[in-house]
Amino acid sequence: MQKPLTQYPTGAVVRITGIDGGRQARARMLAMGMTPGCPVEILTGGPTGCRVRVRGSEVVLCCGLAGKIMAVDNDSNEGPHCSCCPGPRAKAS
Template sequence: MQKPLTAYPAGSVVRIAGIDGGRQARARMLAMGMTPGCPVKVLAGGPTGCRVQVRGSEVVLCCGLAGKILAVENNSDEGPHCSCCPDAPRAKAS
């Protein structure tokens, strides 16, 4: 189930499922490397904002922007999967 990034506690590893925002918010997130399917570790979170680790960098997001990022548990089958990130789950061979 997709939830805003602000809903996950510190220590959670989640995967970006989508960005529920306009063109400017989406462009800003993509520029920071927060692409759909990318794993993100929540370092500190809550309703006032989030500090996350994405692609080896720490990023601090205000509550408005963090609330627009929809995420799923990293081990969930829901949502897109990234194949370029080192922590991304690999596709299973058939």
């Protein structure tokens, strides 16, 4: 089941399924490498924002942006899978 990044605990590895935001928020997330199907590790999570590792970089997101990024558990069959990441259980590094 997909839910926003703000609802995942610290240490979770999730896969992005989509971005529920306007054109500007979506463009910003895509520019940071947060594309649908991409694995993301939650380094620090919570309702006030998130620090995540995506494609080998650490990114800090405010609660507004983190709440717009929808994801599923990385081992879920739900949602898209990134073609540049090896296998369905790819790491976020």
